[in-house]
Amino acid sequence: MPGVPGQEELVVGEATEQRVRIADVAREAGVSKAAVSFAFNQPDRLSAGTAARIRDVADRMGYRPHPVARMLSAGQTSTIGILSPQALGAVFANPFFALFAEGVASVTEERGFGLLFISPFHGSLATALDRATVDGVVAIGLDERHPELDALRRGGLPTVVVDAPAWPGHRAILVDDEGGAREAASHLLGLGHREVLVLAVQPAIDESGDQGVSGRRLAGYRAAFEAAGLSLPGSAVVDAPATIEGGESAFLQAWTSGARPSAVMCMSDAAAAGVLAGARRLGVRVPEELSIVGFDDLPLTRFTDPPLTTVHQPVRRKGEAAARMLLEALRRPSGDDQDHTLVLETRLMVRRSTAAPSGDRCQEVVVAR
Amino acid sequence: MPGVPGQEELVVGEATEQRVRIADVAREAGVSKAAVSFAFNQPDRLSAGTAARIRDVADRMGYRPHPVARMLSAGQTSTIGILSPQALGAVFANPFFALFAEGVASVTEERGFGLLFISPFHGSLATALDRATVDGVVAIGLDERHPELDALRRGGLPTVVVDAPAWPGHRAILVDDEGGAREAASHLLGLGHREVLVLAVQPAIDESGDQGVSGRRLAGYRAAFEAAGLSLPGSAVVDAPATIEGGESAFLQAWTSGARPSAVMCMSDAAAAGVLAGARRLGVRVPEELSIVGFDDLPLTRFTDPPLTTVHQPVRRKGEAAARMLLEALRRPSGDDQDHTLVLETRLMVRRSTAAPSGDRCQEVVVAR
DNA sequence: ATCGGTGGCTAAACCGGTTTACGAACGGTA
DNA sequence: TACCGTTCGTAAACCGGTTTAGCCACCGAT
Numbered sequence: 001m002p003g004v005p006g007q008e009e010l011v012v013g014e015a016t017e018q019r020v021r022i023a024d025v026a027r028e029a030g031v032s033k034a035a036v037s038f039a040f041n042q043p044d045r046l047s048a049g050t051a052a053r054i055r056d057v058a059d060r061m062g063y064r065p066h067p068v069a070r071m072l073s074a075g076q077t078s079t080i081g082i083l084s085p086q087a088l089g090a091v092f093a094n095p096f097f098a099l100f101a102e103g104v105a106s107v108t109e110e111r112g113f114g115l116l117f118i119s120p121f122h123g124s125l126a127t128a129l130d131r132a133t134v135d136g137v138v139a140i141g142l143d144e145r146h147p148e149l150d151a152l153r154r155g156g157l158p159t160v161v162v163d164a165p166a167w168p169g170h171r172a173i174l175v176d177d178e179g180g181a182r183e184a185a186s187h188l189l190g191l192g193h194r195e196v197l198v199l200a201v202q203p204a205i206d207e208s209g210d211q212g213v214s215g216r217r218l219a220g221y222r223a224a225f226e227a228a229g230l231s232l233p234g235s236a237v238v239d240a241p242a243t244i245e246g247g248e249s250a251f252l253q254a255w256t257s258g259a260r261p262s263a264v265m266c267m268s269d270a271a272a273a274g275v276l277a278g279a280r281r282l283g284v285r286v287p288e289e290l291s292i293v294g295f296d297d298l299p300l301t302r303f304t305d306p307p308l309t310t311v312h313q314p315v316r317r318k319g320e321a322a323a324r325m326l327l328e329a330l331r332r333p334s335g336d337d338q339d340h341t342l343v344l345e346t347r348l349m350v351r352r353s354t355a356a357p358s359g360d361r362c363q364e365v366v367v368a369r
Numbered sequence: 370m371p372g373v374p375g376q377e378e379l380v381v382g383e384a385t386e387q388r389v390r391i392a393d394v395a396r397e398a399g400v401s402k403a404a405v406s407f408a409f410n411q412p413d414r415l416s417a418g419t420a421a422r423i424r425d426v427a428d429r430m431g432y433r434p435h436p437v438a439r440m441l442s443a444g445q446t447s448t449i450g451i452l453s454p455q456a457l458g459a460v461f462a463n464p465f466f467a468l469f470a471e472g473v474a475s476v477t478e479e480r481g482f483g484l485l486f487i488s489p490f491h492g493s494l495a496t497a498l499d500r501a502t503v504d505g506v507v508a509i510g511l512d513e514r515h516p517e518l519d520a521l522r523r524g525g526l527p528t529v530v531v532d533a534p535a536w537p538g539h540r541a542i543l544v545d546d547e548g549g550a551r552e553a554a555s556h557l558l559g560l561g562h563r564e565v566l567v568l569a570v571q572p573a574i575d576e577s578g579d580q581g582v583s584g585r586r587l588a589g590y591r592a593a594f595e596a597a598g599l600s601l602p603g604s605a606v607v608d609a610p611a612t613i614e615g616g617e618s619a620f621l622q623a624w625t626s627g628a629r630p631s632a633v634m635c636m637s638d639a640a641a642a643g644v645l646a647g648a649r650r651l652g653v654r655v656p657e658e659l660s661i662v663g664f665d666d667l668p669l670t671r672f673t674d675p676p677l678t679t680v681h682q683p684v685r686r687k688g689e690a691a692a693r694m695l696l697e698a699l700r701r702p703s704g705d706d707q708d709h710t711l712v713l714e715t716r717l718m719v720r721r722s723t724a725a726p727s728g729d730r731c732q733e734v735v736v737a738r
Numbered sequence: 739a740t741c742g743g744t745g746g747c748t749a750a751a752c753c754g755g756t757t758t759a760c761g762a763a764c765g766g767t768a
Numbered sequence: 769t770a771c772c773g774t775t776c777g778t779a780a781a782c783c784g785g786t787t788t789a790g791c792c793a794c795c796g797a798t
Contacts, residue, residue: 032748067502068440069784073753088474092467105457117484133436277672303646305674401778438754442783
């Protein structure tokens with residue numbers, strides 16, 4: 001009864017239960033391997049009686065087709081990967097990412113695809129990809145100038161890149177970072193703010209034009225200032241990791257260095273929450289003495305005190321769209337030669353962390369400039 | 370140069386680039402498939418020159434061993450699964466889960482294992498497991514009475530269960546839910562609270578003794594009350610999803626139904642944050658008019674206003690321990706027959722969401738009882 | 739009685755690697 | 769020169785399924 005005959009006493013105390021293979025079922029049922037396979041996958045090719053009998057035997061023996069073997073002959077894994085250049089620990093700690101993954105997962109799950117997380121293996125994304133059994137990947141957080149980017153492109157795996165321009169022949173999803181940032185800055189300018197601090201997300205790439213999320217958002221802030229006949233000095237831009245702790249410490253450091261902005265524009269909600277915490281610690285009242293604007297509109301913004309004014313981007317929907325795009329690309333591998341790019345909208349959500357600067361401060365600032 | 374000869378013109382406009390197989394490399398290099406395999410995996414079995422030449426050819430052709438094929442012959446996938454009975458959307462939305470996954474991921478990543486998320490397929494966990502190419506699974510959130518539990522056990526996949534008793538022959542990780550809950554309740558009782566509201570996590574299983582997280586925590590609350598010569602009426606226990614929204618609405622509903630607890634004990638921090646939000650909306654001051662205790666001690670508790678008093682459990686470490694246990698079980702499949710169970714500690718973190726009830730209220734309550 | 743068609747099943751090829759068993763060439767020793 | 773032990777490489781089996789090509793028996797039609 002238990003396991004494969006002839007192997008039972010191989011090792012005493014060892015798990016006697018070997019995995020039941022298709023050949024075992026075939027032998028037990030007195031048919032060929034093909035018949036067993038047909039019984040499950042193409043019952044029409046067998047007489048009803050035989051099919052039922054085979055299924056019965058298989059059931060009794062506890063047979064389950066080996067998923068890896070099935071993958072190999074099927075030529076596909078029915079699994080997609082989420083590729084991130086960061087370590088997984090950092091990935092899951094990031095609520096933005098969790099929300100994005102939520103979107104991806106809801107689609108893959110519905111279509112019966114597995115979801116595998118891919119992060120650098122021994123520091124190499126290319127190696128990690130080589131080991132990953134996926135039909136395609138959604139790449140997020142991948143900087144345009146990532147050193148292994150070429151290797152990835154050459155890998156030939158169907159890919160949807162998120163928050164970065166499409167590679168030739170691949171697909172991409174972007175949001176209107178610049179427009180959202182412009183709206184945020186305009187909002188503050190309209191309230192009368194002139195002296196602001198910008199908390200950029202970690203790799204604050206300014207140099208090479210459009211490159212990167214940070215660059216696009218900064219361009220948006222700048223555009224609003226220029227439209228108002230003002231300019232945003234480079235000294236007003238500070239880097240901060242997109243975490244609560246990162247935002248708090250960057251803000252505190254700027255403050256202790258003597259900066260006295262009337263408003264802070266953050267490129268992430270997490271950092272904005274950190275600024276909020278820092279302001280509370282300093283006894284600076286929000287929004288009376290300090291206005292704060294975030295970016296992303298994560299669920300947590302509605303539960304900060306005060307609720308955070310922020311630039312909304314459809315993060316979850318971005319994940320869904322990425323997954324759908326990828327599955328679509330898998331269905332018709334040829335695709336057109338033109339690269340498909342989807343740009344989602346952003347919009348400012350005015351809540352209660354922003355207000356007009358207090359009178360004297362406003363005055364002071366105007367004089368200072 | 371490009372792809373497999375004889376297939377180039379199969380479909381015009383189709384991707385001409387076929388995947389390079391080991392046989393292609395072998396042919397190109399004028400050696401056998403085995404030699405190519407050796408060149409990568411056991412270079413010692415080849416002369417240095419040959420090995421180098423083969424690697425060179427392979428490199429030039431862009432050869433990458435097919436991971437699925439490798440899995441099949443290796444007999445292992447080097448991937449582990451995180452199994453959850455909930456839909457993935459709900460999973461990632463839960464910060465508790467993200468933290469747990471962070472722990473699991475940090476270990477698997479370090480050991481070079483992939484991480485696959487497994488959730489019900491068409492409603493069936495067993496089916497999802499059958500399709501999952503993993504060497505073992507970490508099961509979390511699995512209720513002892515889950516209908517498919519037997520199927521999972523019978524599946525024969527090495528498993529570590531989290532927050533549930535060990536199955537015979539499997540391993541388990543628990544935390545001292547009851548002790549933590551008892552501490553929380555004692556803390557409130559010591560402050561003078563008598564009229565409390567309990568927000569249980571969704572499946573509030575009370576009936577069958579020890580079963581489930583909810584049951585164990587409730588038992589802890591109860592034990593503290595009994596130790597004080599009091600009792601916790603069933604009417605004081607309400608179900609709430611472990612989300613901010615869930616906590617808020619459950620609290621508001623209880624309040625509008627006339628309940629006037631001086632303290633709320635929540636079985637999750639998310640729910641506690643929701644209660645906090647609800648109290649703010651009602652204009653009830655925390656902790657002066659209402660004390661709140663959470664459970665889990667997620668990072669967010671330090672950034673609520675006021676910071677949340679809560680029962681700490683080492684969630685991240687729980688994930689790490691689960692992963693390590695599983696990898697250990699994979700290394701020595703036989704194991705002892707005794708089931709290994711690891712119980713981690715919990716402890717109360719007193720922050721600022723709890724205080725003695727205001728005098729009159731306290732009076733009123735005492736009279737009321 | 740012969741032929742053509744079809745239903746039911748099987749043998750063998752295949753997916754793309756890894757690994758085992760073995761053979762040929764080579765160098766050193768008796 | 770015959771013998772032996774390495775070194776280097778190959779053919780073939782194997783992992784566990786799916787799928788194609790084809791065999792055989794049985795049926796009705798001519």
